[in-house]
Amino acid sequence: HLDGLNLSRGWMLxxxxxxxxxxxxxxxxMAREHxxxxxxxxxxxxxxxxxxxASFAMYLMTKRWKLTELS
Structure with a gap:
């Protein structure tokens, strides 16, 4: 779980x-270290x-968070 936490911290930062x-x-x-x-x-x-x-890694690598609209 710590690996997933690090990947998600990377994209959140x-x-x-x-x-x-x-x-x-x-x-x-900090983002790169995570x-x-x-x-x-x-x-x-x-x-x-x-x-x-792998799904966390793809989300990070594709910068999918940039395509998510907040409503």
Whole structure:
């Protein structure tokens, strides 16, 4: 679960910075650190995480959060 948390923190920090219009000092570094830690937990030989972590990774990599409209 910590790997998924790291991936989601990565995209959330990206979204915060995107909403602010630029990356404030440190946010980009924090986002990348969480992303690297999350990706490190994806192991295809371990079903326990790989079957759902891939969806988190794709959401992060495709920046799908940018396409979501708030209503």
């Amino acid at each position: 990206d979204a915060i910075a995107d909403g602010l219009g630029e990356y404030p000092p440190g946010i980009e570094t 992303e690297v830690a999350g990706f490190a937990g994806i192991h295809p030989e371990h079903y326990s995480g790989s079957h759902w972590l």
